[in-house]
Structures are given as C-alpha cells and as structure tokens.
Amino acid sequence: MMGVFKDITKYGKEELVYLRKLEMIKKPNLRILFWETTLRCNAMCKHCGSKAGINCNYEDELTTNEIKKSLYDISQKFDVKKMTLNVTGGEPLLRKDLFEVMKYAKVLGYNWVMTTNGTLIDEEMVKKLKDAGLSSLSISIDGTEKTHDAFRGKDGLYNKSINAIDLLKKANFLNHIMITTVVNKTNINELEELYEIVNGLDVKYWRIVNIDPIGRANENSDLMLDEEEYRYLFKFIKEKRKITKSFEVTTSCSHYFGFDYEEETREWMFNCIAGIEVGSILYNGDIFVCPNVERRPELIQGNVRKDNFADVWNKKFEVFRNIDRHKKCKECNECKDARYCLGDSLHTWDFENNKPKLCLSKIL
Secondary structure, eight states: OHHHHHHHHHHHHHHHHHHHHHHHHHSOOOOEEEEEOOSBOSSOOTTOTTOOBTTOOOTTOOOHHHHHHHHHHHHHHSOGGGOEEEEESSOGGGOTTHHHHHHHHHHHTOEEEEEEOOTTOOHHHHHHHHHTTOOEEEEEOOSSHHHHHHHHTSTTHHHHHHHHHHHHHHHTOOSEEEEEEEEOTTTGGGHHHHHHHHHTTTOSEEEEEEOOSSGGGGGOGGGSOOHHHHHHHHHHHHHHHHHOOSSEEEOOSSOOOOTTTTTTSSSSOOOOOBTTTEEEEOTTSEEESSTTSOOOGGGOOEETTTSOHHHHHHHOOGGGGOTTGGGGOHHHHTOTTHHHHTTSOGGGEETTTTEESOOHHHHO
16 A cells, blocks of 8 residues: 555656646746857767867857857846856866856856866866856766776876865855766776765765766767666665765756656656757857757757847747657657656657667666
8 A cells, every 4th residue: 555655656746747847848948058168178088978079170169259149149038147057068178268258157147057077177277267256066077096087088187186176175165066977887886986085075966877878978888887787876876865964966867767766866856858948059159958969950959150049949949849759659658657758868869760769767
C-alpha cells in the first residue's frame, strides 16, 4: 500500500511539471540567455559540445559593438533584471573585450554568470571580474590531476583551476562558486577521491554530470559510460546528497532519470526548457537555444547581425516548443514515462532518426 501511495505522490509531482510545461509553451519567457563568446579555447577537451579548442577559426566572432547592440536590443524588450546572462565559450576569458562588454551588460541590468576552465584566472583577473560585476561562476574539475589534464588535453590545467578557486574564495565577492565534473570512463573510479577534494575547497555546489554523446565526445566514444557505471554514478549522487552538509551535491538538468532518481539527485524535476525559457547568441551571432544542441542549419533561428533577437524569440522557435517531438519515436511511444520525459533533452535528441541518443530513464 505504501508503494502505491509513493507512486501517486511521485507521478503527481511529475504531472504538475507536465502541466506547467504546457503553460510555458503557450507563453515562452526568456529567463536564461547564453552568450557563447568564442570558440577559441586554451584547452582541447575530449567532451566539448561545441568542439572548441586551440585551433578553432574565430573570424566570424561578433565584434564588441555587435554584441553590445544585441544586449541593448534585448534589454529594450525583456526585463533583463529577471534574466540570467550565462557567459560561456570556448574559454570566455580569451576575449580581450570581455570586461568591457560585461560592464556594459551590468549597466543595462543583466545579472551575469560565467562558465570557465579557470586556468587564466590570476589576481589581476579576479579584480577585473569583480569590477565587471560577475555574480557566480562554474569551474570544471574533471578528475584528479593527471586524469583532469589528460581529459582536457593539456598538462598543468588542474593546478591552475584549483588555484583560481582559491583566489576567488579569498576575494569573497561571488554569490557562489560551482565545481562541475563531467563523469566518464577515465574518472568514474575517482569520484570518492574527488568528493574529498571538493569538500576541502569550500564551494557551494558540486555539479556532477555524465558525459553525453555530443560534440567532440562523439569522436571519443571510448569515454562513454556503460549501464553499470551509469547506475553507480547516480547512486553515488543520491547517497552523497543525503550525507553532505558543507556543500550541495547535484546534477544537471540534462536528462529525465525515471522514478527512483528524479527527485533524489537534484532539487527539481526534469523539464527541458530549451527554446521556452533558454535562448542563446552563438559566437557568430546565430540565434539558437542551448549551445549544446546540435547546430543543424535548419535549427538556427536567425542571426543578430540582421535580425532582432526579441522578434525571432516571439515569432520563431516553434521547432523547440513542440511537445509532441517524442511521438516520432517508437520506443518513446511505448514508454510509461513518455508523458514526463517528452523525448528527453533537445541536446541529445537524434534529429536524423527522431529518437533520444541516450535514455537514462531506461538505464536507471
């Protein structure tokens, strides 16, 4: 009887999420705006969704004035004080005009956060980040020293990232620091050791995510987890969340995990909001959803060099707001969780074959 009651309670919450998504689609609300500053990077990470790296062509990058104009135009049509501007890359700190642009964004009212590998952060950089109004930051730690450096394609990156966290903690101006770990074949056996490392860094969040079959990870399929490893990973997250008090252990919004793991691994229920509450300006000005979604020509919605972002957001994006996408997939149609998963995340949807590339609900 208790099991039946648990099922009703659980799926009751998921039903509320489904109904909320129906309402969200009727009136999309841009809540998270990504600016992909560049595809240049001082690392060559084996999992990078945008295939950023040392040798990337960046001739088409938006100029300082172009991105400023775009941010201004958006501020005239949206309440940017209620929006998060997520600055990402590539490595954002490689843009020499980053602080000029972000100071301008701050004046316009944007709250901005950043994802970085942290390796370019020194004392001078910390001061610039503070002056530009950075509110929160995510730094990647993908294993112990040798594992991290091998995964990111360059020696010495681990120690630089750890040093950056120390410098930022001493400066004490951020709302929080998050450490993000992408779990793959090379580091899954280091999770307990990493837990102790993170525990000693005095950060607020440890975000543990599985490697996904996107971007450069498709060229490194040997890094993908098997079913036993997936189950170990999410059991690890679930158990650490119960016992950890000094920081919060969580995972990403990336996938629907199924009955036993949905609420146990993060604070919210799965709901892919790409194109509903999430949009992006890519390095070359393309108007898009989450930057990790496959960049197929037919999915690009416009370009800020010729289109007004707000007009595109309000008049296009229909392909991302299709709640029936999963109905093209036979396996999804036969799944009891399809109503709540809805084909899982857009960034791992196989647009060629109309099915998810990865179904963690089935695995877990």
